[in-house]
Amino acid sequence: MFVTPAFAQAAGAAPAGGMGAGDLLIQFAPILLLVVIFWLLIFRPQQKRMKAHQAMLSSISRGDTVVTSGGLVGKVTKAVDGEDLEVEIAQGTRVKVTRGGISDVRSKSTPVNDNKAS
Template sequence: MNSLNAQILQLAPILLMVVLFYFMLIRPQQKRAKEHQTMLANLKRGDSVVLSSGVLGKIVRVEDKEVGVEIAQGVTVKVVKGMITEVRAKGEPAAANDAKN
């Protein structure tokens, strides 16, 4: 019985670390990934977006895995949906969005 208690005490720190990693790293990352997937599913024409490269643009076409983004007047590029990092509200200036962060 005494050796069983000693084994449990040796495993307790490891189990505590696993639980901490789950709640501090894994769970928040899963939540962020789910929010990103929801954001991508709700993309619509006319949304102002920020790409992972920092390029700003407006969505002009939405397909299954790609979107058409107008980055300048008359310049449209095809972008993989996963590269969109943020959707900004229509007409929201960049300075107002930076003040929120």
């Protein structure tokens, strides 16, 4: 029924100048730290992998052994146009593959492992 003295007191005064620049920086420091961590651990390595993959795709030439993203292994017989390649996956069997569908390029000197007994 009666108001207790703790509730009856007036609220404390607010700080005179509001929030300072240092206080604002301290509040945003964890967010900035997370952005830096994401950049260093996720975005930057992904960009490096993409650049290396693009360089690998642009250096494909006739005679290279390639692995498609579907797992087919074959030898490049010719570049049909800028984006497409003709790949021989078996003797007399040639398929047209886009450069974006190539996941790995093996050099001409790297033999394909046929699991044949010597």
